[in-house]
Amino acid sequence: MVSIPHNRAVLKLWAFQQRNERITFSQVFRRLLEPNFGPKNPHGTLEQTGADIYTSANGDYLLTINDASLNYSLEPVECTESCGSRVEALGAVYSPTETTFSLWSPDHDNVQLVLDGQSHPMRKVSSSALSGTGLTDVYSVTVSGDWRLKPYYFVVNGVVVRDPYGKMVEPDTDNNIVMDMSRTELPNGWSVRPVLNEREDAVIYEVHVRDFTIAPESGVSSDKRGKFLGMVESGSTYNDVSTGIDHLKELGVTHVQLLPVYDFNACADPADSTCYSWGYDPRNFNVPEERYCLTPTDYENRIREFKTMVDEFHKAGLRVVMDVVYNHTYSKSVFEPISTSYYTPTDLSGTGNSLGGTSEEIPPFFVPER
16 A cells, blocks of 8 residues: 655556556556546646556656646655665676676666567666675666577667677677676686786787788688687798797797777678778677677687687786777767766867776776686
8 A cells, every 4th residue: 555645655667568668657646646636647747537647767766746736756766675686796697597687877767678679677776785786876687587698788768778798799789698608618727827926027919819810921720810719829830930829939928918809899790801990999898809709609609719819828828918998988879878977078088988987986897807
């Protein structure tokens, strides 16, 4: 039973796909407010027709009604019942029986997940379910079933966005992919990382994945030229001179610094071998760039190829450094539909799309240890 002390009541609002992500207030209004007045329209005014009122809101809201002017307002409040399980991380957290999808959304409460073509409303997570994470303003939904390798994206205030924390993406689309990361592990596990006793001992060789092996003179197998696995193919030569990873070992370097290997915007067609980019136009920071993979749509192997490259460098005594430009994205369309807080008012990076990495309210991008 809902009471209305001083014309105020807390309502549970749910968005259902069957109603085009809209919900009705008419039954609630008729039960609580008639015969004094009934709902009129979605613009904050009531009258006595009893017609439905629709809203895109979902979650817990405070409904305030002025019985003199017949105006009403909705104010989001923290979830108090059926608020979902604890959220440990943003993005998609997979298990064979269910997957939890979570997104930071401080500006908008109209947040939905579209998973394999089906829409699911996302609810604001209570502070207790975020305890210890340092996160606030998180919207989440847990969907039962095995969703491994299924496509998904978020819709924030009517705008389609990728998952900023996505681990995989379908090439040249807004679809992220639900990943079971346990299936991307190397068959024999990780090799021991090369020892570095003193930071000053580092000798770093910066290299572009495509440039390093794309030419026939690289001596690398033709199918691996310009790819992650071409970087670590041993035994390649040109005119009896070592090339590829063997050349790096002969140079005596200790580290390989890879120019951007995350998912970038340029050269969207993986089959176009002529397109060239250094990769300083990020889209998904935590996804291996498909152009550098032999199997861009075998999503588990795509990650495994990247891991194999890193592991083979380690076996060769070379540490790996990733060049990641967390200070900007290729355009503001990456994060701005989620929140304007992601971008700085001043263009600190010189790209026009500078990310506010020092803002305490923005969730950090956690970089895996290896």
